[in-house]
Amino acid sequence: MIAPYRKHKDMDMNKMPEGMDHSKMHHGKDAHQGMSEHDHHAMMIADFKKRFYVVLALTIPIMLLSPMIQHFMGVNWAFAGSSYILFALSSVVFVYGGWPFLTGLVEEVKAKNPGMMFLIGFAITVAYSYSVAIVFGLQGMDFFWELATLILIMLLGHWIEMKSVMGASNELQLLVQFMPADAHMVMPDMVHDVKTDTLKENDIILVKPGEKVAADGFILEGESYLNESMLTGESKPVLKVKGDKVIAGSINGNGSFKVTVSHAAKDSYLSQVVKLVDDAQKSKSQTQLLANTAAKWLTVIALVTGIGTFLYWYLTGQTLAFAMERMVTVIVICCPHALGLAVPLVVAKSTALSAKHGLLIKNRTAFENARKITTIVFDKTGTLTVGKFEVTKVVSLNKTIDENELIRLASALEQKSEHPIATGILQKVKDLKLAIPATENFKAITGKGVEATVEGKKLLVVSPGYLTENKLTLPDGFTANDTETVVFVLIDQKLAGYIALSDEIRAESAEAIETLKQENIKSILLTGDNKKVAASVSKTLGMDSFFAEVLPHQKLEKVKELQAKGEFVAMTGDGVNDAPALAQADIGIAVGSGSDIAAETAGIVLVNSNPKDIVSLILFGKATYRKMIQNIIWATGYNVFALPLAAGVLFNQGIVLSPAAGAVLMTVSTVVVAINASLLKVRG
Template identity: 80%
Template sequence: MNHPGTDHHAMMIADFKKRFYVVLFLTVPIMLLSGMIQQFLGLHWQFTGSAYILFALSSVVFVYGGWPFLTGLLDEVKARTPGMMFLIGFAITVAYSYSVAIVFGLKGMDFFWELDTLILIMLLGHWIEMKSVAGASRELELLVALMPDDAHLVVGNNIRDVKTDTLKKSDIILIKPGEKVAADGIVAEGESYLNESMLTGEAKPVKKAAGDKVIAGSINGNGSFKVRVSNAAKDSYLSQVIKLVNDAQQSKSQTQLLADTAAKWLTIIALVTGISTFLYWYLTGQSLAFAMERMVTVIVICCPHALGLAVPLVVAKSTALSAKHGLLIKNRSAFENSRKITTVVFDKTGTLTIGKFEVSAIISLNKALKENDLLTITAALEQNSEHPIATGILQKVKELKLAVPSIVNFKAITGQGVQGTVNGKMILVVSPGYLKVNKIALPDGFNANDTETVVFVMINNQLSGYISLSDRIRPESAAAIKALKQENIKAILLTGDNSKVAASVSKTLNMDSFIAEVLPGQKLEKIKELQQKGEFVAMTGDGVNDAPALAQADIGIAVGSGSDIAAETAGIVLVNSNPNDVVSLISFGKATYKKMVQNLVWATGYNVVALPLAAGVLYNQGILLSPAAGAALMTLSTIVVAVNASFLKIKT
């Protein structure tokens, strides 16, 4: 499984490198045979035919070294989009044609050594630039490399090694210690700790046992286990991430379009200024050689090279970096606009809170009844239920490694609880509403916490105890809200939960406000209301029931969506449900935008200064740029842009 274009890119880098070394080798004799260089060194090495040797060597440089630029010129003319290659191709053709005319009789100084150094520096610039681009997409290749080529397929009692891309849904594969997981799936047997950091940014190894989801590309620890494949390689989480990163690197945002427009204008300015410069000097009495040299220098310096790279390099780097930290950018514009966010709307469950009920208290009202017994009796009744409360109780039993007794005569009491017989006793597990309806007094000292849900346990019609459960606030939530406030961004809680729970969570986290008891369909309206007040709204949600609101928000951020990336309406997906990632996203969005602006300012500013110098504005003051100096400056500006892009970092 290889990233499309990777091999082609590597071949092009190798090609530029080879051409550069050939031209470098020919530069020494060309320099030594050039009249101007000989004058400068105080030598006189002219001999019969030396001009023809110079012409022959320079022709090799022009055709072999200049080939990528000449073919690029033709491609751009065909596509009617004159740009960088057109300018370089035009400049070297003019310089070469003029120099050839000198060899065959025209009066003047040839341009061969300038032509040679110009091509040499251009090849070097392209080679360095392509390596930078390759570096920016190397992170993407690292993601590709995470996918193992082979998998151990379990067929009956045998194990067969097969290619990963032949795996189908429901296949069983074996993952040995230290290996990478070959496909997304569910652990069928065995357990181990997995390192998912390359996929989610979460460094801590995660324990996986039967029934847990695993992601292709994560690295297994010391255990070995079997996985039931849940989707084929091309639909795996990792493949979707790679596709997303690839698409995002190629998708254009407003900043990129701005840079493209600027580059186009720069090409037009280069040609107009170049020809005007030539006419000005030639018509004011300077030699044809001088006028030609000025034109070539102007055109070379004006190549919109740095400008063309200013944004794409930052885009490639930021998209790949984000993916490594569990921030998946599906929409470049949404990512760049994250710097404008004024309000973040959080959907409570699963983002600010853990999203599952956990037992927070077990209270026995009967001295003879131990708390663990109360828990196991309750679990006996709840073991057939899918309700989050039942899941929370059964999770606690599993943690404490308790045995659950058997049950007979099980029956649900609609809307109020369940009943059944355990060890010969009639047990009811009921809601506070049941006690109210049956006029059963709440136990002494019972004080319901707004954020807790309570179930009461009755044994032989006697109230014997209760279990409290709550959806805990994530440990990272408070820091995330605080960080947003420091950025002057409002944090608002939007939830279907009752007002008491919402008020409690909002107060605990020191949020700006909350909107409670909202049905999924109404969330969209609430986002609209905020937008009408002039807020630039980011909405975080789990993507399923929040889809309309995510689409309505200025920036939709889906959280914790694991393998279901492609189905989301969000522009950005946070793989971990960590609210801190929202803060990272905004600060990274700002940092990325800043880098783009820095690069654009540098790329245009450099042209503003260098262009008049190339045209010879300061000629009377004795300041003049040679074509090779122009090419060196242009290359330098490209390198500055590439290096600046590579300094982009995510603060986590």
């Protein structure tokens, strides 16, 4: 259930801003149990719409029977008992139209947290009570028509605003809907349709042309192009072949294929994204806390100013009706509704939009702090480069072993590794149709390579750094061009040869670095690769500097060095071996994590490894923060202008605001905030 009339600090799918839960109006506490939040919210909008039209129909006769309106029009339609009919119609408007606000007032008093609903409920109760007293004998002029128009405008404002909030919520709803309800499960004798949520690990499902993939998994048989744009932001369809990972919710092209399910629906990538978005929308940032504090102060100011205004006018000789009217207008103008929505609406929009573009926000503060970044440290492999190493040459230094034998032995050690270099070597062996031998006593040498026993020989595949450390000399005539990465093969502690691989620079990298320059953000390359490769990549892309031959545990130190110079550092890495550096950085961005979105140390996860996504993230973070500040300024600024007018400071010049005009101003400010939030976009 949606929490009733909660102060709207949390704008998410489970809690609407205060004044937005009307489930208790006349349905009972658990009337909507089992209904989706989305349907519940739609019912609330329909309820407000109905109340608005009923009050609109009653407001017309109320205005026609009102002595003040008749006086304006120069007519006298008063008849015996007309004041009692006016009282009866206004009572219906007060109780039926004002019910959401009155129950809200009670809830806020119970929670000892007066806010929006308390102020509106208080204002309409004062206006109604005073007008009733006039009907039953108190001298003065009632303001039933002001009461009716005030409630009418408040209902309209809430109705429009809830539709805006629902628009922001819909972004997340769209993600949820991307999961198909049914799947074709492959049984030994037939294909059987089952509910997606019943699938479990190792089940096999069939995906037909044009269908959505029902579960995360790996292609067992067949191939096809998949459209993953709604999940990862990658606009082009991606070719998936046997062994490739597929994400639930992606749309299949013309081929059909079978998938081995890797986990149940509740653990799928899409489910994790929805949970992540939901958590991000609940989490607070400094900007949200600022808005909440301002809203609390505005509530206090409204009550103090309202009562002060009433006492001032009444004690300086004005009528009780005039003093009451000023108080009601001040309290309505001061309602902190726009302020309460200023940040939550932007949060709802930005987190859901981000998820659709493959930018997953885990920490709101990290996302909003993107505007402060002065330096970005890029992990080279797979971010600035494609991350697919291809073998460019194999050189044997041992006359008894040819090139094919050298790479065959090396591949034995690499089959246990997921490093891109290992993938490159294994791909070459596969292309040469060589059989990969078995290994014994396998051991990784952190940051330097791997070692194992293969066919009775002690084999090492290591980086140049290992040779230097162990005082082994590089072979005569050894050359590697600036873009090649080289690994050396040692057999029984003797240098047997080397394998050179190269990794292509991504087409988007140069453009991303150029955009960062325009934003005055320095880009630094961080790699375990040799200085020649690092210098070449850094120069080609126009980066500010580079750190080469850096071991995983040294990455943290490099980030600290930059911070010591006063830089606000964002670090990009794969979230596994870069975890300490990601945690140390002011903003940790885990990239290329695909369905492993639980990169714990990173505040932000990018589904694709595209460097343009990192730039998009920073620009979007800045845009989001700007929207929040614009909304906060607007939501508080209009009070600075309207509050003195409501209190009557220009009364002697003939300028005063009626309660209805105050309600219009408050509604307009709320709608402006909602529209401004909805204009937020991710720049590609």
